[in-house]
Amino acid sequence: MNLSRLITLSAVNMRVLLKWGGLLAPMSACIGTLCAIFLWLLDQVTNDRIAHPGLLWLLPLAGVGVGLTYHHLGRCAEGGNNLIIDQIHEPGGGVPLRMAPLVLVATVISHLFGASVGREGTAVQIGGSIASGFGRLFRLDHDAVRIVLVSGVAAGFGAVFGTPIAGAIFALEVLSIGQINYRPLLPAAFSSILADWVCHAWGIHHTSYHVASGIIPDWGGSVFHTHPALLIKVGLAAICFGLTSLLFAEGIHRLTPLVRRACPVPWLRPAIGGVATILLVYLVGSRDYLGLGVVSMGHDAPSIVNFFHAGDYTWSWLYKLLFTVVVLATGYKGGEVTPLFFIGAGLGNTLSGILGVPADLLASVGFVAVFAGAANTPLACTFMGVELFGATDIVYIATGCFVAYLCSGHSGIYLSQRVGVTKHTHPLIVANMPLRQARSLMGVPEKSHP
Template sequence: MLLKYKNFFSVLGLWIIFGSIIGIVVGSTTTFLLETNDYLGDDIRLKRDWLIFLLPFGGIIIGYIYMNYGKVFLNNTWNDTAKLNNLVIDSVHGKKEVPRRMGPIVYFGTFITVLFGGSTGREGAAVQMGGSVAATVNKFFKVNKFDKKILMMSGISAGFGAAFGAPITGAVFGMEMTALGKLKFEALVPCLTASFVGHYITTAAWGHKHEEFIIQTVPEISIITFIIVILLSIIFSLISVLYCQLRHWIEKFSEKVFKKNHMKRAFFGGIVIVVLTLMVNSQDYNGRGLQMLEQSFIEDVPPFAFLAKLIFTAVTLGTGFVGGEAIPLFFIGATLGNTLHTLIDLPMSFLAALGLIAVFSGGTNTPIAAFLLAMEMFDGKGLEYFFVACIVSYLFSGHHGLWPSQKIYEPKSRLYNTLRAETIENVETKKKL
């Protein structure tokens, strides 16, 4: 019995130590990512509209890097860093390995995308850096195969918690992102440690301040309001499916047309973004679009802003540019909620917040993390409505999502008639066949 407890505390101690190491490194690198992105996007690009015309050439640089340095042969298999979050998910499932070079490559690609006006976020780079750091810790300390997967989850948690200033969400997101219908609670301690350490390194040690979104008014609880929230959540979930499907279709189409030549794909995608920017005569949908995202909580935005951002981001990431998809999902959901305010007699900031969280839940297939994000982001306001919105959006989005490598351990409903242990990519392929 004494030996059992000794082994238990030994493993627990190692997880806390490894989680702390991952959190410290990822928190520091994420701060660099956030500060550099803000400088490139806000201080440089927004003051120089002409930089958008260099986006196609930035795409060539990104494509060249991924084609020549992005593929690494490890453990008898090729690991392509251009698969981004999908490679991190595959590594958790033991199918692939995350190369140590993935972090620096995705950071550089994200900086180029942001500087020249690609429509993307930045948290994806933080998650992938988390995976890269976790892989380095695994290799340096010669961690066993079982614990490797847990520490990879910790890397995801550290990246998300540090990037959004949401440590509790980050802890759960690291466990929930990789699979539908299954949470590996054994990973909770290292994930929680990595997420909290990453968050506090970013905010307390380096002093980074995250953006804040404030709900002015939350409607009183009533059956009618709950019904409206459910109906709206279905709409938000369908929008998340539309984005995911369009983004994946563009990726497959561009790979087919350009025969998987990353340089040609990104160059063409850059041209399309330039044309779209000239057509709308605005750069509101380039970069993160944070200004309009914040505006959607306090005043009217263009009624079709959500659709414009959806198309801009799908083209940017679908043709090989690099960046995160959470902020674009926030933008799409919040601006759609803002637009629906003209039709529905509910507070504008509440509808914007509801759209932000529901679209994120449906797109990422992480309803628990999405609910916790709402609690951390909006100080616990409207928790009953957000809980319902997350669950409804998750269910109605079906087996679609941002990351085709997500494994379905348990179908969302028996009505979907989906086999267990299938990936989202396999399910979608079988549907088409």
């Protein structure tokens, strides 16, 4: 290649980089700022809910209010994360800009009154909505829209959890089970890192988790990064994590059509979830399963942070699963991921006593592994584990995520995912088939749509 041709090629590449940088930088800054506002609001309403326990009694009414708002203004925005995934696969009508304010306000209201929902769904929808708006503003073609939407998802995910690398990988991996298209990797990574930086620059700080090293001497006295007996125990626990992922996803998918048949009026369904949540609080005798559950009101009460220490939390993971499935199946907004962190860390804490594994290690593995199985994103969750807990125990973290992913089957919380590579051979499941259809072929009734 002669010098003039090399200079020309470099100039073309530089123009492309400047073009994408000029588009993605303001988009990511906008997403990071909205995520910062969202996280700040969550802290405020969580404190208000704890200070005013009587707000729980208004949860059914608040749910109906949100339901009415979506009924009149939401339209296709009701599709949430699945709409964004569909638009990445087959760009068409786009993701409406109103999705961002709608889901932000709806999630804040859900948390204020005590619904057991997360925050990932809101961040991803904020990212996808803003990205789609930028795509329309700059009149991008379908290929460019796909890249922008993936970058928006990465920015939202990375900023809301403070895990920018996991955010980038998640945005690529969540689209197709077992298959990743790396073309949007650089834009996704750029957007996720920048959005996380902007969110942090606004003064938002994420919860820190301390995990003691899982490195222990082997039978010869040498120190190695993996202990065979400990790895086997983690693998056994990971099977439980995967089955719990399956239980969570199928619980939502099977309960949702039952609720819709019982209550044909969409905006009334959240009232059912609100009443059920109040009943669960009094049946369980605790309010610790409301909201995010990252920290608790009591020193030894169930929470994600407390699960990293020894304690009696035997059924906490199951209670949180019930609280979350009920509200998500009845239409509350927020997301599934932070409750999945709670479920995984709580189950890990419980299994640690049975298997003789340090509580902090198995809580950290369960934290990401249950999410990996439910979202079918084992690589993103492995990176998330490294970003949150450090790289020392990466072998255990990866083992937990990979095994849980395999054990969760052809199910998941995002039914618009496509099957890139099947987890196991099935004569009717083929490449590029939506997960929604794959579930029906596995003998599981398809989830009905609103």
